[in-house]
Amino acid sequence: MIAFFRRFNALCIAAALCVVYLVGIGLARFIHLFSERKNNSPVSHWKLSHDTQDFEKLSSPY
Amino acid sequence: MNILGISAFYHDSAAALYIDGKLVSAIEEERFSRLKHDNTFPFKAINYCLDSMGLTINDIDVIAYYEKPLRKFERLLETFVITYPFALRPFLQTIPDWLGQKINVEEILRKKVGFSKKIYYVPHHLSHASAAYYSSSFENSAILTVDGVGEYQTTALWKGQKEKITPLKSIDFPHSIGLLYSTFTAYLGFKINEDEYKIMGLSAYGSPKYVSDIYRLIDIKSDGSFALNMKYFSYRESFRMFSDAFIALFGSPRVPGAKVEKRHRDIAASIQVVVEELLFMMLNHLYALTKSRNLCIGGGVALNALANGKIYNRTPFRNVHILGAAGDSGAAIGAALYVQRKVGKEVSKSQITELYLGSSYSNESIESLLRCYPKLTYKKYDNESDLLRAVVSLLVKGKTVGWFWGRAEYGPRALGARSILSRPSPHTMKDVMNTIKKREEFRPFAGSVLQDHVHEYFYSPEKKHYSPFMNVCLIVRENKRKELAAIVHEDNTCRIQTVSAKNGRYYRLIKEFYRQTGIPCVLNTSFNVMGEPIVEHPRQAIEDFLHSYMDYLVLNDFVVYKSNR
Amino acid sequence: MTYMFSSIHQLFKLATQSKKVWLLPIILFMIIVALLVISAQVSPLPVFLYPIL
Numbered sequence: 001m002i003a004f005f006r007r008f009n010a011l012c013i014a015a016a017l018c019v020v021y022l023v024g025i026g027l028a029r030f031i032h033l034f035s036e037r038k039n040n041s042p043v044s045h046w047k048l049s050h051d052t053q054d055f056e057k058l059s060s061p062y
Numbered sequence: 063m064n065i066l067g068i069s070a071f072y073h074d075s076a077a078a079l080y081i082d083g084k085l086v087s088a089i090e091e092e093r094f095s096r097l098k099h100d101n102t103f104p105f106k107a108i109n110y111c112l113d114s115m116g117l118t119i120n121d122i123d124v125i126a127y128y129e130k131p132l133r134k135f136e137r138l139l140e141t142f143v144i145t146y147p148f149a150l151r152p153f154l155q156t157i158p159d160w161l162g163q164k165i166n167v168e169e170i171l172r173k174k175v176g177f178s179k180k181i182y183y184v185p186h187h188l189s190h191a192s193a194a195y196y197s198s199s200f201e202n203s204a205i206l207t208v209d210g211v212g213e214y215q216t217t218a219l220w221k222g223q224k225e226k227i228t229p230l231k232s233i234d235f236p237h238s239i240g241l242l243y244s245t246f247t248a249y250l251g252f253k254i255n256e257d258e259y260k261i262m263g264l265s266a267y268g269s270p271k272y273v274s275d276i277y278r279l280i281d282i283k284s285d286g287s288f289a290l291n292m293k294y295f296s297y298r299e300s301f302r303m304f305s306d307a308f309i310a311l312f313g314s315p316r317v318p319g320a321k322v323e324k325r326h327r328d329i330a331a332s333i334q335v336v337v338e339e340l341l342f343m344m345l346n347h348l349y350a351l352t353k354s355r356n357l358c359i360g361g362g363v364a365l366n367a368l369a370n371g372k373i374y375n376r377t378p379f380r381n382v383h384i385l386g387a388a389g390d391s392g393a394a395i396g397a398a399l400y401v402q403r404k405v406g407k408e409v410s411k412s413q414i415t416e417l418y419l420g421s422s423y424s425n426e427s428i429e430s431l432l433r434c435y436p437k438l439t440y441k442k443y444d445n446e447s448d449l450l451r452a453v454v455s456l457l458v459k460g461k462t463v464g465w466f467w468g469r470a471e472y473g474p475r476a477l478g479a480r481s482i483l484s485r486p487s488p489h490t491m492k493d494v495m496n497t498i499k500k501r502e503e504f505r506p507f508a509g510s511v512l513q514d515h516v517h518e519y520f521y522s523p524e525k526k527h528y529s530p531f532m533n534v535c536l537i538v539r540e541n542k543r544k545e546l547a548a549i550v551h552e553d554n555t556c557r558i559q560t561v562s563a564k565n566g567r568y569y570r571l572i573k574e575f576y577r578q579t580g581i582p583c584v585l586n587t588s589f590n591v592m593g594e595p596i597v598e599h600p601r602q603a604i605e606d607f608l609h610s611y612m613d614y615l616v617l618n619d620f621v622v623y624k625s626n627r
Numbered sequence: 628m629t630y631m632f633s634s635i636h637q638l639f640k641l642a643t644q645s646k647k648v649w650l651l652p653i654i655l656f657m658i659i660v661a662l663l664v665i666s667a668q669v670s671p672l673p674v675f676l677y678p679i680l
Contacts, residue, residue: 006667009667010667012663012667013158013660013663013664013667014154016659016660016663017153017154017157017158017660018150018154019656020157020653020656020657020659020660021142021146021147021150021153021154022147022150023652023656024652024653024655024656024657025139025142025143025146025147025153025653026146026147027652028139028143028146028649028650028651028652028653029143029144029146029649031648031649031652032140032143032144032649035647035648035649043283043285044283044285044287045233045237045281045283045287045288045289046219046231046232046233046285046287047231047232047233047234048230048231049218049219049229049230049231049232050229058182058183058184058401058404059180059181059182059183060130060132060183060640060644061127061130061131061132061133061165061167061168061183061637061640062130062132062133062136062640062641062644062645131637132637132640132641132644132645135641136641136645136647136650139650139653140647140649143649143653157657157660158664161634161657161660161661161664162630162634162664163630165634165637165638165641166630166633166634166637168633168637169630169633
C-alpha cells in the first residue's frame, strides 16, 4: 500500500512540476524576452570581468 | 586555523583540509564509495580528513565550498527559460534533485555534518584560479581557467599578482570548450565527464580531416574568444549533447562499445586540433593582457595533457604550472586556499609540490590482511634497498607489479603511490598492461622519469623540466623511442611525470631501475581496473591482483606472490 | 521536514539577492513544489490529502 502511495506521490509531483514548467517557466520566458541582452560585438566574445570579490559576499551562496 | 575545502554534486566530490596554512589531507569521495567520479556529498572524504589528523568537525574553524549553489541554480533556471518549451524532461529530472539537496548545502553541513561555524562560498572559477595560482611558486602569473561550466562562467582570464587574483575577462555558458569536447566525447560513444582523455588518446590515430567542419560549430575571434553555434548542440534542452544538425554534419554517432572506425579517429584528431588552436589563441591574448611569462591553468580542460605540452612552443609562456588535481576535486583545495587568504593571518606561499595526501596503512594491518588470503604468499623486507632491488629485478624480467606504498595520491593520476608498474619496453608491455587493466587497445600509457634525465629522453622546454603531476605530453626523442616503446604513443608523445627526491621511495625505485638497466623511466599506470576508481584500501589492491594477470604486488614492505607461482 | 523549510529559505534568498524579475514566477511555483517534493519524501501519504488533513 505504501509503495503504491509513494508511486502516486511521485506522479503527483511530476504533474505539479509539469504545471510549474508550462506556466511558471512560460511566464518567466515572456518576462525574460524583455530583459534579454545579446552581445552582438563583432570584435570579441569576451565579457569584461569586474573585481567583485567582496569579502562579505563570500558568505552568501549566491 | 583549520579550514576544510569541499566540492560536491557535479563530479569528483572531495574534501581537503588545511591546518595553519598547510595542506595536510585531501581525498575524493570515489575512493571510499568505489563509484567513479562520485558526485554525492563527500561525507566519507570529510570524515577521513578529520580522522587522519585526529580532529572532529568542531575543530574546524571555517568551511570553504567550491561554488555558489544559488547562482548555479539561477543559471539552470535561466537555461530552462531560454529553451522553453523544449526542455520539459530535463526539468522534471533536475529540479527535484536541486530542491532536495543541491541548494541545501548549508543545511547538509549544519545538520548532517554537524558544523556550526562560518561557511564561505567561493565562486567556481575563482576556486579553480585559486587552486592553480596559490599552489604555484609564482609571485606574478597569468591564470586561465577552463571547464564545462561553473555558475555561469566556462572560461576566465585572470591576473595573479602578489597574492591577489584579479579577474580580467570571461565567457559564459552555453559557450564552453569543456562542453564542446564533451559533446564530441558523447558523439564518439564514450562517457562524458569521464572519458574525455580517451578522445585525446584516440586523436593520435586519426587525421584532422574534419577541422573545417568543426569550425562551422564555433565562431572564433582573433582574441581567442569564441561562441558556439547552438544549432549544433542540444545540451541545454535535452540529455543528448549533440543535435540533429550535428549528426547531419558528421554522420551517425558511434554506438557505445561498437568498433572504433577510421572516421571516429579522424574526428577525435580534428576536435583535438581545434581545441588546441582555440586554447593557444586564448593564451596568446592572455599574455598580451598580463605580459607575464608565468602561467597557471585550472579547470577540467587543464587535464588535456596533449595541449599542455605544446604551450611552450605555441605561446610566449615559459613557466607553466598546472595542479595535478586540476578539475573539481582541485577546486576544493582552491576554495580553501582563497578563504585562507581572506580570513586567516598572513600566510606564506602555499606551493604544492606533491599530492600524497590520502590514506596510508601500516605494515601490521597489511600483514594481518594478507593472512586472510591463503592463495597468496608474501615476503617482508626489513631493508628498503633489498626490497627495491627485488622489485626492480622483477620489472627488468618484464613482470608487472602492483605498487601500493605510503599515502595515496590526490587527483586523477597515479603518481607512484597507487600504481601498476612495468618496464617501459618492449612495445608488447603495452598490450600486457591493457589486458590487465581491461582497457581499449588505443589507450596509451604514461611514464615516470627521473627529473635529471628528462631532457635526455624528451624534447622538454628546459633541461630539468619540472612536471610532477603527469599533466604534460612531450615528444620522445628519436633515439630513445625504442627504449620507451611501450609508452611512446602513436604520435611519438608520452605523458610524463618527473620524479625527484620529493617522491620518496618511488624515486628510489626508479633510481634502482636506472642503475640496473640504464633507463631512468618506468611505465606507470593507475592501480585500478577499468570502471573502478584507483584502489584505496590494501584489500582492493589484493582483490585486483588476484583477479587480474598482474604478476606481483608490493604493499609497503611486502612483496606478494600468487601461490601457484 | 527541515529540508523543506531550508529549500524554501534558499529560494527566497535567490529571489531577493538575484533581482532578476523573470525569476519571480518560477520561485513562487518552486516553493509549492518544494513543499510537495520534500513532504513526499517524509511521508507516504498521498500529497493531495495534505490540504484535507
